[in-house]
Amino acid sequence: MNDARDKGLTLNPKYDRDGLITAVVTDAESGDVLMVAHMNEEALGLTVQTGFAHFWSRSRQSLWKKGETSGHMLQVRDMRIDCDQDAVWVKAVPAGPTCHTGARSCFFRRIGPEGLTAVDVLE
Amino acid sequence: MNDARDKGLTLNPKYDRDGLITAVVTDAESGDVLMVAHMNEEALGLTVQTGFAHFWSRSRQSLWKKGETSGHMLQVRDMRIDCDQDAVWVKAVPAGPTCHTGARSCFFRRIGPEGLTAVDVLE
Numbered sequence: 001m002n003d004a005r006d007k008g009l010t011l012n013p014k015y016d017r018d019g020l021i022t023a024v025v026t027d028a029e030s031g032d033v034l035m036v037a038h039m040n041e042e043a044l045g046l047t048v049q050t051g052f053a054h055f056w057s058r059s060r061q062s063l064w065k066k067g068e069t070s071g072h073m074l075q076v077r078d079m080r081i082d083c084d085q086d087a088v089w090v091k092a093v094p095a096g097p098t099c100h101t102g103a104r105s106c107f108f109r110r111i112g113p114e115g116l117t118a119v120d121v122l123e
Numbered sequence: 124m125n126d127a128r129d130k131g132l133t134l135n136p137k138y139d140r141d142g143l144i145t146a147v148v149t150d151a152e153s154g155d156v157l158m159v160a161h162m163n164e165e166a167l168g169l170t171v172q173t174g175f176a177h178f179w180s181r182s183r184q185s186l187w188k189k190g191e192t193s194g195h196m197l198q199v200r201d202m203r204i205d206c207d208q209d210a211v212w213v214k215a216v217p218a219g220p221t222c223h224t225g226a227r228s229c230f231f232r233r234i235g236p237e238g239l240t241a242v243d244v245l246e
Contacts (some may be wrong), residue, residue, distance in 0.1 A: 007224055009232065009239040022159055024147050031154025033203075036145055036210040048234060080156075080230035081239065083222050087159040089230045099206050101130055107203035107212045109132065111171060116132040116204065 006083045013044065015084040020056055027094060027105075028077040034098040035106045037066075039088065048077050053090055072096035088103040129206045136167065137209040145177055145210040150217060150228075151200040155220040158229045160189075162211065174199050176213055195219035 005012050013021050020038040027034055039047065043054040043063060053074035057064040065074030074092035081088050099106040109116040128135050136144050143161040150157055162170065166177040166186055176197035180187040190196030197215035204211050222229040232239040 001190060001216040009241065011234060011238050021146055024156055024159060026149075026154070028154060031149070033147055033156075033212045036147060036205060048236060065152050079234040080242070081232055081234050082159060083224055083226070083231075084229075086228075088234065089156045101206055103206070106205040106207075106210075108206075109204055111134060111202040111204050111211065113171060118132065119203070 002084070005085050011042070011081065013081070013086055014084055015041065016086065018058075020058075020115045021085075023053075023055060023090055024087065025053060025074055025092050025098070028091040029093070032105050033107050034074075034094060034104070041109065044088070047076060048092070049062070053092055066098075067095060070096065072098060074098070125207070128208050130194070134204065135208055136204070137163070137207055138164065139209065141181075144189075145183075146176075146178060148176060148197055148209065148212055148213045148215050148221070151214040155228050156230050157197075157215070157217060157227070168223070170199060171202065172215070176215055189221075190218060193219065195221065197221070 015076055019040045023037050023039045024099045037055040038058060041055040043056050046054040053066045053076060055064045073095045076090055076092050078091040079088055097104050110119045138144055142163045146160050146162045148157045155175060160178040161181060163179040166179050169177040176189045176199060178187045196218045199213055199215050201214040220227050231241060233242045
């Protein structure tokens with residue numbers, strides 16, 4: 001345990017070997033997890049500064065303002081960082097479906113003993 | 124986009140180069156994000172089979188049943204997988220504080236323009 005990082009009040013993200021931290025976005029109203037993505041230092045800074053979620057796209061290797069093309073932006077209501085500062089929790093108001101499949105949340109399938117089942121995340 | 128993985132009903136996790144997927148745990152009652160950790164194939168299987176959250180500890184390089192030593196286990200109520208199957212969302216009932224610092228959630232600090240502030244996640 002690194003006490004300063006784990007308990008202090010200095011922002012000191014623990015970026016991984018690719019320069020990224022994990023970002024979890026929940027719906028500020030329902031609390032549902034909408035998506036999980038990654039932020040580099042620039043994306044984290046822009047998210048804090050602008051109030052709209054920015055990420056680092058690992059597949060495209062580029063900065064990505066969520067909703068830049070789809071219009072389905074994520075307006076930030078609150079941001080938290082975890083104990084070891086390698087993950088952030090973004091509470092956001094989504095302007096539309098968050099998932100590229102058109103689902104409200106990327107987590108639209110339940111894992112069960114028999115495999116996956118589609119679920120309505122509005123339930 | 125891989126249509127079968129993104130939209131199908133076959134569990135086919137996309138493990139990273141370390142054999143891991145991201146696991147987000149929320150409180151089944153409050154919806155708060157409690158922790159973010161990682162699962163390998165064994166941890167995912169044990170979580171589904173036993174109904175208690177298991178992870179892969181990257182720092183200890185070992186399988187880890189959450190609460191094995193502290194008693195603060197996470198009883199699974201629901202599990203979801205995201206579109207590209209590299210992250211799971213676990214809704215759980217925590218038997219005690221989830222964070223090793225003693226906080227109820229690992230996300231006990233807010234990120235603001237001025238740095239971090241401690242918050243009560245029960246608010």
